[in-house]
Amino acid sequence: MPGISVIYDPSGEGAGHESLMVRMCALLQRSGREGPVECYSGPGFSIGRCRPALINRSPQPSWNEKKTICAFFHGELLDGHRHRSMLERRGHHLSDADHAALVVHLYEEAGEDFIHGLNGRFSLVLWDSLRERLIIANDRYGLHPLYTASHNGIYRWASSTKAILADEQFPRKVNLAALADFLCLNVPQSDDTLFYGIHEVPPASIISCEQGTVSCRQYWDMKFQEEETRIPAEEYLHELIALCRRSAERRQSGQGRFGFLLSGGMDSRLILSVLNREAVKTFTFGTPLSADVRYARKVARVARVPHRALEIKPDYLKTFALTGIERTEDLINCNQFHGISVYDEIALHVDTLATGSVGEDIFGHFNKDPESAFWGRGFTVDRYYDMKCITTDEELGQLLAPPYSKVLQQVARARFHKDFGKYQSAHVTHRVDYWGMRQQQRRVFTRLSSLFPDNLVYCPFFFDNDLIDFVQKIPPSLRWGERSLYRRMLTRTAPDLAALPATTTNGLPLTATHRQMSRHEKMMHLRRGIAHMTRGLLPCAYQSFYVDYDAWLRKDLREWAETVVFDPLTMSRGYWNPAAVRKLWDDHQRGYGPLRLMAAKLTSIVSFELWCRLYLDGRS
DSSP: OOOOOOOOOEEOOOTTTTHHHHHHHTTTSSSSSOOOOOEEETTTTTEEEEEOOOOOOSSSOOOOSSSSEEEEEEEEEEEEEHHHHHHHHTOOOOOSOOHHHHHHHHHHHGGGGGGOOEEEEEEEEETTTTTTEEEEEEETOSSSSOOOEEEETTEESSSSHHHHSSSSSSSSOOOOOOOOOHHHHSSSOOTSBBBBBOOOTTTTTTEEEEEEEEEEOOOOOOOOOSSSOOHHHHHHHHHHHHHHHHHHHHTTTTTSEEEEEEEESHHHHHHHHTTGGGGOOEEEEOOOTTTHHHHHHHHHHHOOOOOOEOOOOOTHHHHHHHHHHHHSSSOOGGGOGGGGGHHHHHHHTOOOEEETHHHHHHHOOOOSOSSTTTTSOOOOOOHHHHHSSSOOOOHHHHOOOTTTTHHHHHHHHHHHHHHHSSSOOOOOHHHHHHIIIIIIIIIITTTTGSSTTTTTTEETOOOOOOHHHHHSOOOOEEESSTOOHHHHHHHHHOOHHHHHHHHTTTTHHHHHHHHHHHHHHHHHHHHHHHHHTTTTSSSOOOOSSSSSHHHHHHTTTTHHHHHHTOOOHHHHOOBBOHHHHHHHHHHHHTTSSSSSSHHHHHHHHHHHHHIIIISSOOOH
């Protein structure tokens, strides 16, 4: 994917770094649509960029008038016009509309505090020649991944792990702790990657390289409201609606064609309620009878917006799995890749595609009762981990071969405890939402945007600083449960959309009570169990996901998956217990067995093996 790369040598010697920088930036190129590689070097450092296909097309680096400060910028700012007006009033002369130019002049005005005024998704590099200071920073939420590694005393940062691996001397080794995370939770935890020695830069980081030293500080963090307030709920609701409408205006103010990924859930309906429906095209992907496609069609019909339902075909992974592994890099289970087969078609109709993920982690979960036995006083981190994991400690011990089975047991659980404990609050709900926003949403759902082709711009609706700043003021009683401000907004702005069935409530209207949802969920669990045990002969009345990997791995994807899983190369790596993997496969093919989520376990084995072939073996 397009992006930036940085090399910093604390010794101040820059010899040889330029050629490595060119190789790093070349590996950021994905297709012929990007612009040329752009580089700049100075004493002990080298910076480069692969110019994206659609946004920030102006040449970089961008300089100030005195040619003392320059910047590379990757991403997009939401308030560029406001910054431009302010800077021009103060006498700055901006030669073009590129966001790198804004960064340079904002830094002139405020120093390192310039970062607090940036609203958007980005990673950037700034060189101050007078102070001989190199600054690297990312946005509040880590929406644009930025990876870092040091080797032989040299520091590197890049928008892609592939760029860091451009140095042939850098060792390619598996991070075993991250592997345990991936197999148990489907994604590495904290800021680790599956590459030993490569880490993701935490969100809201500003890194300074100066006089041979490298320092990193966090300039922002999410902080939920701990105490109740005397402000009426109606006042919060009024402000929330206004801020969501402003966020919609910011997203739709560009000149390109605007699209929206419409799911069958809550988040996308709330966004649709504030968008200019005359200037949007909506898209949904999935199997024709999936709940998301069926519910989204109803929503689009009621909202009277153009809508396309794009079919995900059962054999798509045969074609796109390796491409998805290559694009996501961190390693995400390939059972999350379904959009990759239709994004090219969406790009024929729109230039920007907005998504509604992360809404419930930001605003709170209306469909969860904070006073229930699970989420209330009975809550424990271990129970929450058990709910989130796809592979238990015992199952991991069975699937892995010695010595990994002993070394990696309990590792993912311990690391989950550490991550979950980073946010201290008297409210379980706040801790759950913080973990979801910082870990699950950042490391999985926002990273899936890397599956987009280069001619389609990713637009995460809810990541707007003004909106997030307001959310931090919402009292606990208005976040989770039936009093949720989030649901109140939808019932106020679009009651007709709230009355339709949704995946968030397992097919009930979004106005359903907790009692109704609890009864319905128990019935659905029973139906799914019967459907699973009968291998679909008695189908479940509702399908909750876009696709059905359980069925596909028994039919359309069976030969492909079996070939990867039981390839002699896969088993020769020494990670797997062949007998346990074979039993997992056979149990899944029969449709029953002692292990749960068998399809997800199998696709995680497939994903890891494809990752090994791509990055360790160098095979395409």
